[in-house]
Amino acid sequence: MNEAPLRDLVPGVIGVLVRRGADVASAEDAVQEALIRAFETWPEDPPRDPKAWLVAAAWRRFLDAVRAESSRRGRELAVETRAVEPPTDPAPAGDDTLRLYFLCAHPTLSPAAAVALTLRAVGGLTTKQIAEAHLVPESTMAQRISRAKRAIAGLRLDQPGDLGAVLRVLYLVFNEGYGGDVDLAAEAVRLTRQLATLTDEPEVAGLLALMLLHHARRASRTGPGGRLVPLAEQDRSRWDTGLIAEGVAILQTALARDRLGEYQAQAAIAALHADARSTSETDWVQIVDWYDELLALTGSPVVRLNRAVAVGEADGPHAGLEALADVDPDLPRHAAAAAYLHERAGDLEHAAALYAEASHAATSVPERDHLTREAARVRQLLRAPTISPGSPSPATGP
């Protein structure tokens, strides 16, 4: 049996139980049990309406658990008297799922807790899969998830949700994932796609477009042995044109709504890269314009840094260095950006020293190794100044 369509149903089913009065933790447990039962019985006896089957099975299990708990405690739980028979479901199914997204990304949760809970309750992944993806022991992840469930246990669903928090969590999921068999980037795309069917907020579409445009370049981003291939050197024939076309179409529809946000602006930058046949044919002037928009929206120092690199492409390395002068030098990748711009400006000595410095400040092994190679490359140019320089490649940028 294919697991993926079944997992698509999970958040909706949990959402129904939660609306009927179950807390997220119990609802989630009940749905997990119902899923196990589904895997056992469906291959022989597939239900006509899988979601209704899961809701009924999970609700039954939830009530069993409540009864067991209340008889143990020797008192009645309010939920039992009010909800032994399933109430009619007046709310559209999507609302339940949407509320679950809001709960699992609730701003009271730490980012790590929100990510874990979202993958478990909305994504329907097992604790083991989530633990493997984050390289932590399963027991640690189980604790992280149950603490998160306890933290949101008292929250009511009628409070308005924070969509920005949900998008941040999904973007985190997209950018992490270290081990195991689960592809968290693909999982983030799936969850964002699902969210986009539940709300027509342009920023949700913006995030989906951004993910698709980045995902489209994935095969070309790493070389043999996991080595980082910078944008300028990527084999663009390996970019997934189907995903790019889809991302651009979603972005255009979102932008037409005229409610710009940071994800749409980031997606616009990614789309301009995806649209170019090489870095030299890239519309850097327009990219700088989008960075200006993004900076106005976020005020983020990282955006300011990436903008300086783009200015270096649009208006030349000296303009880029001037823009970089306004950027906090303590930022990770500041030295890498400065090295790149100095090399472009012809100051190889300075560039080599900065690349070496940047490699010491790198936060990942592929980035560190890439910057070490860049330092070695520039030092080689210094030793043999008659050889025509290769093209430097920024480690920063999208």
Next chain:
Amino acid sequence: MRYLLLKHYRGGQAPAVDWTSMDQWTPEEVDAHMQYMSDFAKRLEETGEFVDSQALSAEGAFVRSDGAGRPPVTDGPFAETKDLVAGWMIIDVESWDRAVELAGELSAAPGAGGEPIHEWLEVRPFLAGAHGSPE
């Protein structure tokens, strides 16, 4: 048995070969070095002897308690003279001899001019946990 192969940025044993820092090598020499490391790990995965490999940033500090109600004392970023761990590989092998053999291979990674760098690696057996060997 599990062994830790510990790599140092500096400190520890005085280098047997005084190799220059990596950014002074040619790009091809850097590539060859990294390829050697990744081939080594891949080979150990195939033989079923690889457990884990991690690299550490050169950033960081020493930290200790300064008593109740007081913030911890920090010492660092690390002074140039201090021993600094760069990373490790954990292997699960039949014997001490096999651990030494593998550490020797890893230490022979090529450097400038394609010559092996002969860097010192610290090899340390794991103590068994309370429930025997850690799983």
